[in-house]
Amino acid sequence: MDENIDLPALEKLRGFLASAQLPDDGRLPPERELAQSLDIGRAVLRKALATLQAEGVVWRHVGKGTFTGERPIDTVADINAMVQRTNPFEVMGARIAFEPEVARCAALNATGAQVAEIRNCMLKAQQAPTWRQYEQWDNKLHRTIGEASQNSLLLGLLDTLNAVRRAVTWGRLRDTPVRPPADHHSFAEHIEIVQAIGDRDAAGAYEAMRRHLRSVESHMRNRG
Amino acid sequence: MDENIDLPALEKLRGFLASAQLPDDGRLPPERELAQSLDIGRAVLRKALATLQAEGVVWRHVGKGTFTGERPIDTVADINAMVQRTNPFEVMGARIAFEPEVARCAALNATGAQVAEIRNCMLKAQQAPTWRQYEQWDNKLHRTIGEASQNSLLLGLLDTLNAVRRAVTWGRLRDTPVRPPADHHSFAEHIEIVQAIGDRDAAGAYEAMRRHLRSVESHMRNRG
DNA sequence: TGTAAAAACCAATTGCATATTGGGTTGGGT
DNA sequence: ACCCAACCCAATATGCAATTGGTTTTTACA
Numbered sequence: 001m002d003e004n005i006d007l008p009a010l011e012k013l014r015g016f017l018a019s020a021q022l023p024d025d026g027r028l029p030p031e032r033e034l035a036q037s038l039d040i041g042r043a044v045l046r047k048a049l050a051t052l053q054a055e056g057v058v059w060r061h062v063g064k065g066t067f068t069g070e071r072p073i074d075t076v077a078d079i080n081a082m083v084q085r086t087n088p089f090e091v092m093g094a095r096i097a098f099e100p101e102v103a104r105c106a107a108l109n110a111t112g113a114q115v116a117e118i119r120n121c122m123l124k125a126q127q128a129p130t131w132r133q134y135e136q137w138d139n140k141l142h143r144t145i146g147e148a149s150q151n152s153l154l155l156g157l158l159d160t161l162n163a164v165r166r167a168v169t170w171g172r173l174r175d176t177p178v179r180p181p182a183d184h185h186s187f188a189e190h191i192e193i194v195q196a197i198g199d200r201d202a203a204g205a206y207e208a209m210r211r212h213l214r215s216v217e218s219h220m221r222n223r224g
Numbered sequence: 225m226d227e228n229i230d231l232p233a234l235e236k237l238r239g240f241l242a243s244a245q246l247p248d249d250g251r252l253p254p255e256r257e258l259a260q261s262l263d264i265g266r267a268v269l270r271k272a273l274a275t276l277q278a279e280g281v282v283w284r285h286v287g288k289g290t291f292t293g294e295r296p297i298d299t300v301a302d303i304n305a306m307v308q309r310t311n312p313f314e315v316m317g318a319r320i321a322f323e324p325e326v327a328r329c330a331a332l333n334a335t336g337a338q339v340a341e342i343r344n345c346m347l348k349a350q351q352a353p354t355w356r357q358y359e360q361w362d363n364k365l366h367r368t369i370g371e372a373s374q375n376s377l378l379l380g381l382l383d384t385l386n387a388v389r390r391a392v393t394w395g396r397l398r399d400t401p402v403r404p405p406a407d408h409h410s411f412a413e414h415i416e417i418v419q420a421i422g423d424r425d426a427a428g429a430y431e432a433m434r435r436h437l438r439s440v441e442s443h444m445r446n447r448g
Numbered sequence: 449t450g451t452a453a454a455a456a457c458c459a460a461t462t463g464c465a466t467a468t469t470g471g472g473t474t475g476g477g478t
Numbered sequence: 479a480c481c482c483a484a485c486c487c488a489a490t491a492t493g494c495a496a497t498t499g500g501t502t503t504t505t506a507c508a
Contacts, residue, residue, distance in 0.1 A: 042453090056357075061498090062498065062500065065497095136280060151310075152310050153309075156305075156388075266482085
């Protein structure tokens with residue numbers, strides 16, 4: 001902490017914070033304006049603000065303003081940052097960590113209509129005439145399982161994960177045959193997942209999804 | 225599919241897509257410009273584009289443009305939308321689904337320095353003189369566990385989850401006593417989590433984190 | 449001469465008007 | 479009946495001036 005702090009100014013600022021009616025986002029008036037209304041210089045105010053920032057009472061950001069409370073972690077537009085930071089194996093690891101839990105929640109919470117939709121997606125994926133359409137139905141299958149968890153936040157996180165996955169694997173379809181072979185490993189795995197969800201078997205759904213993604217991971221490694 | 229499709233125009237468009245040098249985001253020229261350069265009408269082009277969009281070859285968005293490939297799910301992690309849609313119980317459910325898996329990965333992957341930092345956060349949380357500082361160290365403990373997973377995507381998802389959590393629980397500290405009581409339930413639970421991570425016990429870390437969050441959940445219910 | 453305050457400058461961000469883009473309709477021509 | 483050109487609308491992007499925090503320079507005073 002800076003020892004040159006002006007204590008009367010700091011007390012004025014604390015008094016302001018204790019009594020001010022601030023907007024919902026906790027934004028303080030601009031420094032120039034606040035200095036004037038507290039009848040102190042801006043440089044003095046800035047020192048007092050720096051003290052309060054070090055205590056976690058306020059946070060400041062160039063161009064945005066000064067706000068009460070702790071600085072939020074910056075997550076807006078973080079998808080691009082995530083994409084830059086990660087790689088296909090991390091994406092697989094995150095899926096293996098996350099999606100079995102989503103399947104578990106789906107087994108506990110899915111409506112009958114959602115179970116039927118999950119089955120439909122699985123069948124459509126098996127019957128898909130091209131890899132592109134197989135991927136579309138595969139994506140829809142996984143997302144419908146996320147919807148069936150009945151937890152909008154889990155679904156939001158799953159969508160974030162899939163957005164990163166697609167960005168990381170962009171262009172990956174170029175060198176594949178026309179459609180998946182009839183013995184494509186995911187088909188049997190999908191059947192097990194969907195069966196467990198339909199049976200309301202949470203642990204079974206968790207294990208089946210985990211086996212599926214481990215299998216996807218090892219195929220990815222062999223193709224590496 | 226629309227049966228009024230103009231096949232020569234569709235072939236012209238496919239030919240364009242096969243040979244064009246497009247920017248990295250796969251953006252096509254604006255419709256008016258593309259219609260001119262292909263020497264077809266804009267309405268005809270729009271029909272051809274609609275056909276390709278139905279096949280998943282391109283996607284279009286008012287005001288943005290036309291792009292190759294499938295329509296991405298909203299790629300900006302829209303934290304505000306998640307916050308509006310969810311509630312504290314969903315947040316708890318998502319944490320219970322997600323954070324034990326993060327603890328499992330941390331037990332397998334943490335460096336020695338990270339284990340030491342995790343311990344430090346735990347001790348600092350126990351010694352915190354105010355609830356505000358306890359929360360700061362608690363947040364840091366959970367985030368350090370996320371870092372220790374050595375998976376930047378898992379960490380990104382955890383940050384997203386915590387950003388939503390903070391927004392949903394905004395202002396929750398107002399009516400609490402000065403500091404956590406010495407027998408605050410989380411203290412013993414933190415010890416178990418940190419012990420399991422330090423012991424490299426993945427299943428133990430998973431179970432300890434799950435018990436901790438279930439305990440937080442039931443305290444939340446009783447307080448509700 | 450040293451210090452504090454005021455003024456000026458810089459980088460990051462916001463707000464707003466205008467331009468652009470896809471979506472669609474209308475009228476005229478073949 | 480269909481296509482084309484022109485036009486309109488809603489969503490989005492772009493560019494620029496204003497705003498905001500961060501810092502340096504200048505000025506005034508003791």
